[in-house]
Amino acid sequence: MTGPEAERDTRVTLRTVVRALGLLWSAAPGWSAGFAALSLLAGVLVPLDAWLLARALDTVVDGSGRGAAVSAVALLGAAAVTTAVVAAVTRYAESELARRVALRAKGTLMRAVARIAGLELLERPAFLDRLRLAEQAGSGAPQVLIQAVFGALRAAVAAAGLIVVLAAVSPWLVLLTVAGSLPAAVAAVAESRDRARMLWGITPGFRREMFYGTLLTDAGAAKELRVFGLGDLLHDRMTTELRAIARAQRAVERRAALAQGGLAAASALLGAGALVWGAVQAVAGTITVGDLSMLVTGLAGLRAAAAGLVRCFGDGHHSALVFGHFEAVLETAAAAAVPTPPPPGPRLHTVRPTGVELRDITFRYAAGHAPVLRGVSFTIPPGAMVALVGANGAGKSTIVKLLCRLYEPTSGSIRWDGRDVAGLPPDAVRRRIGVLFQDFVRYDLTVADNVGFGDVRRLGDEAALRAAVRLAGADTVVERLPQGYRTMLSRVFGGTDDADGVQLSGGQWQRVALARSLLRDDADLMILDEPSSGLDADAEAALYEHLRTERGGRSCLLVTHRLSAVRHADAIVVLAGGRVVEQGGHDQLLAAGGEYARLYRRQADGFGRPADAAAG
Structure with a gap:
């Protein structure tokens, strides 16, 4: 990584850590402050x-006397008890x-995704990949960052204190121990970048x-998997993906x-050399037994603190890189979100409603794709039932998505009572629509x-x-x-009961x-x-009669490929x-002998009845 790239990476990482700490503080300010205090005390x-x-x-x-010895040991015991209590409270x-x-x-993440206005973003593979990483970051990265940031605070305080007490014995040994930790820090950063790229x-x-x-365990897919014998194939494909991962x-x-093994071995050799030096100095009387003890425990503690700092730095850097996906999803989702609350806009109704008009609509799902x-162009007049018919793939369901503002037209406009x-706001339009999608959700x-x-306003309204x-x-x-x-x-x-x-x-x-x-x-x-589509002929006839007579003056766009259902529609597109190749009433379109008549x-021939009789 070049100098400018490293500098930019550092800035991005620090900015992400600051945002993650902001999330930490907003979620639990009291616990955050308490945990910081405990980390300082532990250090x-x-x-x-x-x-x-x-x-x-x-x-x-040195024979200072029984009282002095008991006092010194008592203080040591009190410190040990405090250390144990602080460790337990810190874990909780x-x-x-x-x-x-x-x-x-x-x-925060799910609310942001739920506010995305349309479907285009949710159908991009790159966004879905980032969303998966954001979900992982939202559930795991904050905890790792907590451990990394506060662990680094604890290790830094411990290291600083140990440097002070050990410097009285040998400043050079302290300097060598600290310098020996620097390569490990560099290796930890490299590893975190490597791991983030891998993820x-x-x-x-x-x-x-x-x-x-999911397919292998889904009850809805179970029939086809067993009839077509797909279980082994899907299992093999799943296993192939897992092996690649x-x-x-x-x-x-x-x-x-x-990398870590080599650096750990070098650090251990350095520590062993320091202990040999300390033993020689103690035998020569240059340092006391207490100094030797402090050298042994202090150098071990300093190496542990340095290793902890390196580990926390690496984990924190990696978590910050992963948490960057969380931040990126929030930013992307916010740019595509429905405003909350929706800004004031013109009312859909006018004194003289004219219905819903699609005016010269062209749409393609992605740039470079065929429209x-x-x-x-067609109109749904106020209170009318308009049928939209055509063969599969004609574009009927796409029109439904455009009317629901799940996509925006590539060109042309949709006008409601004359207003584009x-x-x-998409929500202002959707509140005026009741929709049954072809691929409706089974909750x-x-x-x-x-x-x-x-x-949802009527969720508890039993009468409604x-x-x-x-x-x-x-x-x-x-x-x-x-x-x-x-x-x-x-x-x-x-539970276990089928009921x-x-x-x-x-x-x-x-x-x-x-x-x-x-x-609604x-x-x-x-x-x-x-x-x-899932009803028999009698149920279908009863349904359309209900809709024709009891829809309460609401306009209705009926999308179907079953033409027997649309004879009584006010208009057929x-x-x-x-x-749009034809528009008109049932009898008019039959008489024209065009696409509708052909379909x-x-x-009618498929159902084994004469077309003239069916038309009656």
């Missing part, structure tokens, strides 16, 4: 113990401080290993062991939570929950559950998720992406290849 006790032992021996040897304080800091760090390099492998491990870790640890949507939503929680998450469940046609599902709305829809958190949780069928989950999307009864727009007749 002072090390040279004090060595000095008291030397004085006690000299008092006994360190554990408590680490718990509080880890809790604060985890909460960054193996993070993608860790994510792949976790993915394979182990190789990288082993290489770093081997280099560290070689997924090209010049898409790009000028509104391993109660029915009440699964429905109530659609509007029941109304949404009834509208979604899920009331018969809930009525049959052993504990009604308190039934856990999972066995993940239950502790219930597993729903795909269609039942679809109804529960639909109820969640309908809970003050929403202006309902977005339903394939709401009947046909998407193909990322473009409709193909589906």
Whole structure:
């Protein structure tokens, strides 16, 4: 590393340590101050113990009298008791401080990630790698930094005290011992950089290993794994990733062991030479027995303190590098976050609402990729049901994500009652939307939570929950559950009894998720992406009749590829290849004989019924 690079690395490390200490202080100021005081006291006790032992021996040897000897030994014993008590209290304080800091760090990180406005950042592999390291840093790095910073404080105080008491015996031995520790400090910094680079390099492998491990233990994947015989394949892939990770870790640890072993041997030889010198001086009468004792214990303590400083410096440097990922994620997430609280913006409603309009929308997921949507324009009038249809891959679900402000259009605009939503906080728009995603989440929680998450303001409102469940046609599902709305829809958190949780069928989950999307009864727009994909024909017909007659004047965008469900929609928008190729009513589009008519007749033929009869 060049001089400027080393200087920049030092500045970054110091800045990160300062921020980590700021997190430490904000999480537990009282415990931080107490732990610092204990560390100082522990450091002072090390040279004090060595000095008291030397004085006690000299008092006994030179015949100063019984009283003086007893007093000296009593002081030595009191110091030993104090050292033991301080060590025990310090361990407890360190554990408590680490718990509080880890809790604060985890909460800060997860809150920042939850505030990210869209999905683009969460789909970047580099950000996900950094996020994994940030999670590790948030849970482990603060504790290591606590140990490193306060351990260094303790070791520095101990070393300073030992240098003072040992200098009276031999300043040159002290100087040699301290100088012998400098190469170890340099090696510790090099090792920490090496280890940090290794962690960054193996993070993608860790994510792949976790993915394979999750598949092997996931109940939802169990059927395919067994039917297709994938268990051994996934196990082998997971093991391959683990072996690659182990190789990288082993290489770093081997280099560290070689460097540390050589330096430790050199330090031991230096210490042995110092002890030989001390013994010769004691025999010659140049130093006292107490001085020799202080030399033995003091040099051992000084080497231990120097080694502790080196270790703490290396651990602290490494933890600071890792904690830098924590800081980087917070900074990146803050730049992409929804403002809290949202800044005041124009109201969505106007005196004359005009609905939601997509105006010449083009969108690509990444620069250089082909557009997924090209010049898409259509309107969802107030109170109308608009169906968005097309083959798989036409871009229907992408439009849903754009309407929910999970992505921003590459070009074009989305206007709500004439106002461009790009000028509104994403949360202000989302509060006016109820949405059922095609890949909706199945929360391993109660029915009440699964429905109530659609509007956390109504999470405890039983009447509102029941109304949404009834509208979604899920009331018969809930009525049959052993504990009604308190039934856990999972066995993940239950006990040994099967009654502790219930597993729903795909269609039942679809109804529960639909109820969640309908809970927000003050929403202006309902977005339903394939709401009947898990339902049979009768249930599908009943659902759409419910939505047509009981949606309370809300606009509705119905996204589906099942065209039998959209005959009664106020308007149908046909998407193909990322473009709107047709718009109109059911009869109008059939008569036009275009893409909609082709898709409709193909589906009708697939169900074994004449297209004309199906159209009626």
